[in-house]
Amino acid sequence: MSKYKFSELVEPVSIRCDIPQCDTVSGINIFKQFIPSRNVGTDTSNYLVVPQGYFAFNLMHVGRDEKIPIAINDTKEDIIVSPAYFVFRAIDEKVLLKEYLFMIMSAPEFDRYAWFCTDSSIRGNLDWDRFCEIEVDLPPVSVQQKYVDVYNSLSQNLKVYEKGLDDLKSTCDAYIENLRHEITAVAIGDYIKEFDERNTTLQYDVEYVKGITTEKQFIETKANMEGVKLNSYKVVKPKQFAYVSDTSRRGDKISLAFNDSEHIYLTSSISTVFSVNGLLPEYLFLFFQRDEFNRYTRFHSWGSAREVFSLDDMREVKISIPDISVQKAIVDIFTVYNKRKAMVEKLKGQMKNICPILVKGARGDKNE
Numbered sequence: 001m002s003k004y005k006f007s008e009l010v011e012p013v014s015i016r017c018d019i020p021q022c023d024t025v026s027g028i029n030i031f032k033q034f035i036p037s038r039n040v041g042t043d044t045s046n047y048l049v050v051p052q053g054y055f056a057f058n059l060m061h062v063g064r065d066e067k068i069p070i071a072i073n074d075t076k077e078d079i080i081v082s083p084a085y086f087v088f089r090a091i092d093e094k095v096l097l098k099e100y101l102f103m104i105m106s107a108p109e110f111d112r113y114a115w116f117c118t119d120s121s122i123r124g125n126l127d128w129d130r131f132c133e134i135e136v137d138l139p140p141v142s143v144q145q146k147y148v149d150v151y152n153s154l155s156q157n158l159k160v161y162e163k164g165l166d167d168l169k170s171t172c173d174a175y176i177e178n179l180r181h182e183i184t185a186v187a188i189g190d191y192i193k194e195f196d197e198r199n200t201t202l203q204y205d206v207e208y209v210k211g212i213t214t215e216k217q218f219i220e221t222k223a224n225m226e227g228v229k230l231n232s233y234k235v236v237k238p239k240q241f242a243y244v245s246d247t248s249r250r251g252d253k254i255s256l257a258f259n260d261s262e263h264i265y266l267t268s269s270i271s272t273v274f275s276v277n278g279l280l281p282e283y284l285f286l287f288f289q290r291d292e293f294n295r296y297t298r299f300h301s302w303g304s305a306r307e308v309f310s311l312d313d314m315r316e317v318k319i320s321i322p323d324i325s326v327q328k329a330i331v332d333i334f335t336v337y338n339k340r341k342a343m344v345e346k347l348k349g350q351m352k353n354i355c356p357i358l359v360k361g362a363r364g365d366k367n368e
């Protein structure tokens with residue numbers, strides 16, 4: 001093992017893109033990934049280029065997020081980022097492999113130490129010079145390579161699953177788009193019925209309470225349930241839907257979920273619960289998850305301080321309803337998609353957890 005400062009291992013790079021109106025600008029999230037940026041200036045000439053194999057990170061929010069938003073360009077194309085970012089590269093791959101550097105920076109212990117090194121400003125900035133003073137222990141490149149190979153193997157598996165995921169999603173979307181042109185859309189009002197059963201006898205306790213997200217999922221409630229009476233909470237049975245009619249301040253999305261489990265849920269009395277008859281509820285749920293449905297609900301929400309999408313508004317939603325066998329075929333494809341999606345999330349979790357283990361293994365830490 002040899003000890004180095006980052007000033008000995010990396011160097012900043014500043015390449016202007018010189019494109020006045022670049023429409024492919026990327027940001028970086030706390031999961032160490034490049035993502036499309038929504039906050040782009042009118043003139044992007046001074047935005048920075050991240051060449052293949054180079055890094056970019058944002059040092060302004062490390063204290064706020066308690067993580068260092070950093071990503072490596074592992075694509076074959078240049079990536080454009082905001083001039084507020086720092087772009088750098090590994091100086092000598094005979095000393096430090098760029099992939100191993102990314103593994104180091106992906107470890108939670110590195111995030112914690114970077115947070116410790118931030119200044120006392122509101123955002124908790126990490127100065128570039130302070131970053132360069134951080135020390136790391138490096139094994140020989142031959143050892144680094146062995147652990148990088150393990151990481152790359154997992155990364156390749158993840159990319160294969162993600163590609164399959166995109167293909168399945170495209171199949172579902174194309175199928176539904178074709179139906180829209182072939183079958184006249186009808187309002188769903190005749191197919192849905194409000195369900196208003198309350199937990200009046202307190203048959204179900206707090207363990208049954210669920211929250212509803214704009215990502216169309218039931219989740220464990222984040223509300224403080226201490227001392228909350230559950231007798232007014234609404235029951236959501238299997239195959240039923242629940243949504244929050246107030247669409248204000250929800251990122252232009254509606255909070256809606258489908259109970260695809262075999263369990264009873266409880267949801268807040270402000271939610272609207274309904275059941276479906278005459279078509280597959282899973283098929284209806286496909287439409288509810290589309291971006292255009294979110295846009296539709298926001299456009300048709302009414303009010304001033306609170307904008308509401310009522311159950312009467314929901315009844316006016318129109319969809320194309322094919323034969324039940326066709327509905328089932330589309331739902332089957334979507335079921336496979338959801339299983340693949342869950343596998344992708346599991347692999348991402350493994351990737352996140354494996355980095356500190358691999359780095360410790362490469363360093364020869366005991367009991368690792």
